[in-house]
Amino acid sequence: MPLQSVIDRALAETPPGRVIWVALSGGLDSSLLLSLATQACRRYPRPLHALHVHHGLQAAADDFEHHCRRLCSRLGVPLFVERVGVDPGHGLGLEGAAREARYGAFAARVASGETLWLAQHRDDQAETLLLAALRGGGVRGLAAMPAHRDWQGRGLRRPLLGVSRAELRRAAERLGLAWVEDPSNAEIHQDRNYLRHAVMPRLEARWPGAAARLARTAARAGEADALLGELAAEQLVVLGGDPARLPAADLAALSRPRQRLLVRHACERLALPLPPAARLDNLLAQLVARRDAEVRVDWLGVEARLWRGDLYLLAPQLPLASDWSREWAGASPLSGPWGPLAVALERGDGETPALVVRPRRGGERLRLAGRGRRDLKRLLQEWGLPPWRRQRLLVVWAGDAPVAVLDGFEAYWLAVAEGWRGRVA
Numbered sequence: 001m002p003l004q005s006v007i008d009r010a011l012a013e014t015p016p017g018r019v020i021w022v023a024l025s026g027g028l029d030s031s032l033l034l035s036l037a038t039q040a041c042r043r044y045p046r047p048l049h050a051l052h053v054h055h056g057l058q059a060a061a062d063d064f065e066h067h068c069r070r071l072c073s074r075l076g077v078p079l080f081v082e083r084v085g086v087d088p089g090h091g092l093g094l095e096g097a098a099r100e101a102r103y104g105a106f107a108a109r110v111a112s113g114e115t116l117w118l119a120q121h122r123d124d125q126a127e128t129l130l131l132a133a134l135r136g137g138g139v140r141g142l143a144a145m146p147a148h149r150d151w152q153g154r155g156l157r158r159p160l161l162g163v164s165r166a167e168l169r170r171a172a173e174r175l176g177l178a179w180v181e182d183p184s185n186a187e188i189h190q191d192r193n194y195l196r197h198a199v200m201p202r203l204e205a206r207w208p209g210a211a212a213r214l215a216r217t218a219a220r221a222g223e224a225d226a227l228l229g230e231l232a233a234e235q236l237v238v239l240g241g242d243p244a245r246l247p248a249a250d251l252a253a254l255s256r257p258r259q260r261l262l263v264r265h266a267c268e269r270l271a272l273p274l275p276p277a278a279r280l281d282n283l284l285a286q287l288v289a290r291r292d293a294e295v296r297v298d299w300l301g302v303e304a305r306l307w308r309g310d311l312y313l314l315a316p317q318l319p320l321a322s323d324w325s326r327e328w329a330g331a332s333p334l335s336g337p338w339g340p341l342a343v344a345l346e347r348g349d350g351e352t353p354a355l356v357v358r359p360r361r362g363g364e365r366l367r368l369a370g371r372g373r374r375d376l377k378r379l380l381q382e383w384g385l386p387p388w389r390r391q392r393l394l395v396v397w398a399g400d401a402p403v404a405v406l407d408g409f410e411a412y413w414l415a416v417a418e419g420w421r422g423r424v425a
């Protein structure tokens, strides 16, 4: 398909009336993508913007920015430049950290309903598949990069994913386009560059069209991955539909591959990090733990807990210091230990005295309407509150009397004493 038709089609599939952003690095591919998108938008008018992220990592960073400015002013496309700091100290490596910073900048600029176009092509796709296979990745990894996906309400699109690098270069030369060569692309110690310069030419020499075939494999793996997503969603409905709380016995009755699929799917639905394979197997092996046994398996960003027959997937919470306390007049919001809480509390006669909010210490007794004075500990047992939720309880005191109990994380009242009114604002 001619290149311009590829772009026209991508344009036709992008929601009309909303801004299309081209992620412009200043390299060949994204400079060409922007030029082609500009031509297409002249024929089918659409708001088109370019977005350049300045990482400040290389001496060449300013050259990239200058090139982007020149190109955009020539094409008459508004350019937005985002400056980001890259912190390689989080175990992602420099490349990973730069990528994370870049996506942070994209997210800050591109609004919900708008679309971001990226310029990866077919050879990038083949390399991504090989890198995933060399890491021992599964279907998700082998699917490499999707041609389009929803990204928190925004569209992410790669219109050039089916086009070869050679064809893009020919097109750029035909157009007399200028671009900046990224000096780091020649550094062969980087895995991707090694594949590009040392491996792919050999594969192509032995199997002409190797990159195109690998990209086809990625597309097939992508389809299989989407089907697995559908299967997992259906299975989740059968298990009650709550990704944060899965019935352990029902989960244990499934085949191990289905269990893995479902837990990963549940994490995705909750926007939690996926478990490393060994952690997941460790967790699944304990699914049939005795009902009264408490099992907890953690991985970065997640606490998985088996409690009373259910598997809970939770984001870890910072522990609450036992001496934390807050004076409060009862009006919303309450400035809680993990952030503002949209709750209000008042005495029935409207004469609310000064209140103090503290973590639960034990031994509190509340006077409940129709039930008299009750031990909070007993009440917690009665409500069947999981232990980790007990740790986030806040007790509101009026003088030396506890008058209400609040979940300090999810902002709701668990108990309010007789003569008091609690509201969720």
Ligand SMILES: Nc1ncnc2c1ncn2[C@@H]1O[C@H](COP(=O)(O)OP(=O)(O)OP(=O)(O)O)[C@@H](O)[C@H]1O
Pocket (backbone or CB within 6 Å): 022, 023, 024, 025, 026, 027, 028, 029, 030, 031, 051, 052, 053, 054, 055, 102, 117, 118, 119, 120, 124, 182
């Ligand atoms: N600094 C940046 N600012 C804006 N977009 C970027 C930046 N770096 C990369 N991108 C986008 O992400 C895509 C993939 O990045 P990658 O690093 O693989 O490409 P590149 O070789 O730097 O650039 P190009 O695709 O322009 O040749 C780019 O095609 C571009 O759309």
